Amino acid sequence: MAKKRITITDIAREMGVTPSTVSRALAGNNRVGLNTRQRVLKVAAQMGYQPNVLASSLRSGRSDTIGMVVPRINRHFFSHVISGVEALLNPAGFNLLIIQTHEREEHERKAFHTLLRNRVAGIIVSHSVETRDFSHFQKVIDEGVPLVQFDRVSGLIAGPRIVNDNFLGALRSTQHLIKNGCTRIAHFAGALHVNVYQERFDGYRYALEQAGIDFDPALVVENCIIQEAGMEAVTSIVLPQKVDGIFAASDFSALGAIQKLKEFNVAIPDDVKISGFANEPFAEMVEPTLTSVEQNAFEMGNQVAKAVIENIGKEELLSEEIHIAVRLIQRRSSVSDSLLMNSVV
Amino acid sequence: MAKKRITITDIAREMGVTPSTVSRALAGNNRVGLNTRQRVLKVAAQMGYQPNVLASSLRSGRSDTIGMVVPRINRHFFSHVISGVEALLNPAGFNLLIIQTHEREEHERKAFHTLLRNRVAGIIVSHSVETRDFSHFQKVIDEGVPLVQFDRVSGLIAGPRIVNDNFLGALRSTQHLIKNGCTRIAHFAGALHVNVYQERFDGYRYALEQAGIDFDPALVVENCIIQEAGMEAVTSIVLPQKVDGIFAASDFSALGAIQKLKEFNVAIPDDVKISGFANEPFAEMVEPTLTSVEQNAFEMGNQVAKAVIENIGKEELLSEEIHIAVRLIQRRSSVSDSLLMNSVV
DNA sequence: GACAAAAATACAAACGTTTGCACAAAAAAC
DNA sequence: GTTTTTTGTGCAAACGTTTGTATTTTTGTC
Structure with missing residues (x-):
């Protein structure tokens, strides 16, 4: 060799x-x-x-590699954040070491170890859904390596946080359902210890409150973010509770609901209106097309890259929280009118 | 810091x-x-x-990092190959440095440089659609770094190649259309200088030949792998040429065709039967669901990992070509019968 | 208890860079 | 023409490991 x-x-x-x-x-x-x-x-x-980068980094104590730890790289959202990060990082002379955790906290810890052993200049992370103990995050910071959190972030950890405006997205989405006549709106929630799902839940509740609709806990389905869960929720909640609108925290569970409702010959959007979250590519392929909240993943990636570059070599991390705007994309799953057009809300 | x-x-x-x-x-x-x-x-x-991995690698001359260069990480196929690679590589003590080329040859060359500078133990690559000059591949080998090609491979470069059985997939897919009564079958082809698209084209032609159907060059649409191209092909070829079946080398162009045909109120599968390639997740969401050729991406990843591990430290690369089996998944876009079932062909 | 063999540890060089300091040569200042 | 400054280059140590060889310690044998 x-x-x-x-x-x-x-x-x-x-x-x-x-x-x-x-x-x-x-x-x-x-x-x-x-x-x-x-x-x-x-x-x-x-x-x-x-x-020889190894020799160079060893001697100079500097590294041109940034580590990025994400739940999965094949999610529409994450892969676009990655592209956004690359777009700024590569021209700046850095390269990305990407590790996926497959939503496992144990993998996340291992990933951090690997990155620290490789003496990366900084770490970018969106934590796994399993993660509740953030001591490994703190360890990174204690080692003096800048840590930038995005999307799924923990408020207990110092440093930059780049997040989506989940609350506003959820608020607008729920308001949209209300405006279109829904009064019994179910919420397919995610794991509420994860900030993004908590914020979406909060937005949903706030919208109800503002509209004078009583919040009914029976209409909230927790841990309902995958397709199968969405299907189940139809039989367990949506039909028995005579729900006329669904705000799902995930496009996947919204998709499951659409499929199951079609099996029951429930008309969408006439009988039940649905909106999801994340604007996955399939949202405009499914029948009917799915209303969803689009996140500006690429822009988020840019902000993440900017934050990490800024914090390399800094003594203390600057703890700012940057919010990335989202927009509601109205489609047929929530609007019967054929004069429908995409509108930024 | x-x-x-x-x-x-x-x-x-x-x-x-x-x-x-x-x-x-x-x-x-x-x-x-x-x-x-x-x-x-x-x-x-x-x-x-x-x-300190840097110091360790520098001194020992060994590295535990493997580089992986792919067109895009958010393609269903590639992300699953990555998972398959990780599944074997991580337990073996290696970690993956993933770089995407966004289908640009220039990025591919830069990626190789980056990996060589980082003294990776091996490189895994599926080349960009732009790549026609493979001198950078040869350079990697000349540096003594094992190079493993997968999916899109060049026969001019020595070393292991892990490929899908594109020919057989195309053959079975086209035969399936023929068996279901199609006689004027169009082919949405990719760039034919890329092995995978050439092989799919060959499989299509061979199926026609075997069935005694004359090959008609007018029914072949080159560079038709994205959604828009599929839509265009409908107006330029499918309708004017009275095509009754489409074998697309990509699910995306097949999707475009479905959408456009629906606009023209052409019945699928009654008037035109369609089958795609790659079994993208949307294939079972689109209306009608799309017949497609599923590739065993995870298994391919395993084989790739195995090949790279085997070749680390070897004086000469073993130049074997491993074929990964594919299976045709029959769905509503090509079969009217409601008794339809997924069948391995 | 002397001696060899085996086991455990120490020494020092090496991997390929970077970088503070010393130094020489050329250029500028007087 | 001497001194000062500038400019360009060399010397050597350092980064944190690994590893061949040397040395010490332990163990076993008679």
């Missing part, structure tokens, strides 16, 4: 200078003469030199 | 032994006494020691 790699010393020997000069030349240090610098660059290219 | 980290030397000093003993103890080397080894482990844990 590994053929002998060209090192800075090889170049130095070849040119009759010292490694330090070569190093400085490659780094663009202006303490080295212009023509030697150019010669070095030429020879390096000629010899096929590839800098 | 970076508080002082505990090193092996700190532990050694604390215990009154030398760093080499600590190193060997942590590595589980049996040249160090049992009780000192246990003492070292305890003290290390106590002091919160995190090994």
Whole structure:
């Protein structure tokens, strides 16, 4: 395997200078003469030199790798945040080490260890749904590595937090159902110890309150974010409770509800109106198309990248919380009118 | 930032032994006494020691990081291959550095450079659709880094190739359309310089030939893999040419066709039968549900991981091509019969 | 108890960089 | 023409490990 790699010393020997000069030349240090610098660059290219990042980082104590820990990379939302992060980080000379936790707290802890052992310059994280103990987050900070949280964040941990405006999205979504005539609105909630689901729940309750509709706990389905749960909720809650609107904290459970309701020949949106959350790609493919709250994942990624870059080398993390605006996309699952148009609310 | 980290030397000093003993103890080397080894482990844990992978890799010349370069991480297929790779690689002590190319050859080249600079132990790649020049692949091999290609592979490059049985998938899919009565079958093809699309095209042609149906070049739409292209193809080819079946090399173009045909009130599957490729999640959400060829992405990931592990440290790459079986999933877009059932073909 | 063999540990160099400091040569100032 | 400043380069240590060899300690044998 590994053929002998060209090192800075090889170049130095070849040119009759010292490694330090070569190093400085490659780094663009202006303490080295212009023509030697150019010669070095030429020879390096000629010899096929590839800098050894390991040696460089070890000596300099700096790293150009940022770790990113997410529940899953194949979620529409997360993959777009990743793209947004890359879009700023790569031009800035950093690269991303992505690890998925598959929603397991244990994997999340392991991921943090791996990243710390690899001496990353910073860590970006959206925690797993299992995570309730955030001591590993604190450990990262204690090691002096900047930690940026996004989307699913814990308020107990210092540092930047980039979050969606879940409350407002939920509020607008529920208000939209009310405006369209719903009075018994069920909520498919997520795990309420996770901030995003708690906030969506809060938005839902606030909308009801504002409209003078009594909150009925019987209409809230907890842990209802996957397709199957949405289907079940139809038989267990939606039909028996004569629900006429569903605000789901997830497009997947909304999808399950649509499918199950169709089986029962319940008309959507005439009998039951539905809106989801996250605007998954399938939202405009399902029949009827699904009203949902779109999150600006790419923009969120940009803000995340900005935050992490800003905090590298800082003594103390700046603990700001940045809210990313969301917009409600109205589709056929909640509006019968064929004059329907997408509208930003 | 970076508080002082505990090193092996700190532990050694604390215990009154030398760093080499600590190193060997942590590595589980049996040249160090049992009780000192246990003492070292305890003290290390106590002091919160995190090994420095950079220093370790630099000295040992070994790395526990594998690079993976894919067009996009949010494609159903690729994200599942990634999971399959992780499933074997993580337990084996490796971690994955994932880089997406967004289908740009330039990004692919940069990704390779980044990985080589980081001295990864191996590289896994599925090339971008733009890539026609594979000199960067060769460079990786010349550097002595094992390169494993999967799905989209180039036959010009040595080393393991893990591929789907595209030919057979296309063959079965087209035969299925023929069996269900289609005689004028269009093919939505991809870029034919990419092996997967060429193979699907070949399978389509072979099926026609076997069935005694003349191949009509007018029914082949090149570069038709995205949704919009599928919609366009309906007006430009499908309707004017009185096509009664479509074998699409991509679920996305198949989806576009379904949507457009519905606009024209063409009955699916009665007037036109459609089958796609890749079994994207939306295939069973769209109306009518879409017949497609499922690829065993997770299994492919396993094979990829196996291949890369096997080839680390090898002098010469073993150039085997492994084919992963696919299966046709029959849905309503191609079968009117309500007695339809998923069948492995 | 002397001696060899085996086991445990220490020593020191190496991996490929970066970087503070020393130093020489050239340029500028007097 | 000497001194000062600037500019360019070299020297050598350091980053935190790993590892071949040397050395010490322990164990076993007679």
